[in-house]
Amino acid sequence: MNNQIGVIAAIHRYPVKSMMGEELNAAHVGAKGLRGDRVFSIADPATGKVASAKNPSKWPHLFSFRAAFAGPFDNGALPPAQITFPDGSMVSTEDEQIESKLSASIGKPVRFLSGALASGTLEEYWPDIEGLARRDVVTDEAMPSDTFFDCAAVHFLTTATLDSLRSAYSEGRFESRRFRPNLVIETLPELKGYPENRWDEKILAIGNEVKIKITGPCGRCVMTTLAQGDLPRDTGILKTAAKHNQARVGAYASVLQGGAIRRGDIVRIEPPEKP
Numbered sequence: 001m002n003n004q005i006g007v008i009a010a011i012h013r014y015p016v017k018s019m020m021g022e023e024l025n026a027a028h029v030g031a032k033g034l035r036g037d038r039v040f041s042i043a044d045p046a047t048g049k050v051a052s053a054k055n056p057s058k059w060p061h062l063f064s065f066r067a068a069f070a071g072p073f074d075n076g077a078l079p080p081a082q083i084t085f086p087d088g089s090m091v092s093t094e095d096e097q098i099e100s101k102l103s104a105s106i107g108k109p110v111r112f113l114s115g116a117l118a119s120g121t122l123e124e125y126w127p128d129i130e131g132l133a134r135r136d137v138v139t140d141e142a143m144p145s146d147t148f149f150d151c152a153a154v155h156f157l158t159t160a161t162l163d164s165l166r167s168a169y170s171e172g173r174f175e176s177r178r179f180r181p182n183l184v185i186e187t188l189p190e191l192k193g194y195p196e197n198r199w200d201e202k203i204l205a206i207g208n209e210v211k212i213k214i215t216g217p218c219g220r221c222v223m224t225t226l227a228q229g230d231l232p233r234d235t236g237i238l239k240t241a242a243k244h245n246q247a248r249v250g251a252y253a254s255v256l257q258g259g260a261i262r263r264g265d266i267v268r269i270e271p272p273e274k275p
Helices: 098-106 159-168 235-245
Strands: 004-013 022-024 026-030 040-043 066-069 081-084 090-092 111-114 121-126 137-142 154-158 183-187 203-206 210-219 248-257 259-262 266-269
Touching: 004 026, 004 259, 022 066, 090 098, 098 111, 154 159, 154 210, 159 183, 159 235, 159 248, 210 259, 235 248
Parallel strands: 154 183
Antiparallel strands: 004 022, 004 183, 004 266, 026 259, 040 111, 066 081, 081 090, 121 137, 154 248, 203 210, 203 266, 210 248
16 A cells, blocks of 8 residues: 655745745755754844744734745755845845844844744734634743744645635635645545544655654644735634634644655655554
8 A cells, every 4th residue: 555645745944933935846854844944033122032923913014024045055054044025125144234124124123033042932812713722812832942933843734625725715815825834735636624634643754755743733823814925814714724624724743754855755644563
């Protein structure tokens, strides 16, 4: 039995947390996910909390910024990234004036962080939507140590889930970029509904090298409702996910075995180990 579930349709990396990122044809996966993913962030100098689009009233324009690495990863070393501002101007992550330039564009003082904190916290606004665990409140959320991730090193979703949500709310634009995954898996036609829900603790083999272990579903938040580029603000996106799938879209995973991945790589569920 081949256990194939689909192929990698898209690979995404976000050099700066909560900014737009870059789509890749290939990437290297290590213990902390895709190399170069969320290695930079900005923070509130008054509180030390990491800036996140999860609190849009405080950080309303982060999705108007885009970050991409300026060159190849030679010998594993990270090149500088270029941040493009909403007005089209750019700044390098190695620019000594990056904090003042970001602060001027964002409209408030910020710290620029290169390298994750031993322990970091972000603020998350929970909109007043039926089905969410909390409603109309801002909470402090701890991030995994030594990372700028929200929950896990790898976040993926399937085209089957996107198709199911589109069927439930045809007016909504359920495009993968709304959900900021690292990997989009184009699932086989026979996989219907929300297949990630059935894969908890399963191991996915990607291509010839990489293996990831699914650690749980990805509960969605206000970020999915925000405008991104030509995608309009739409609270119906989150309302639909809450109504039809407990506000879950996609899943999180840890890395068991690193290596190279490429667009088009076959994705398989590993058979259980024999006792």
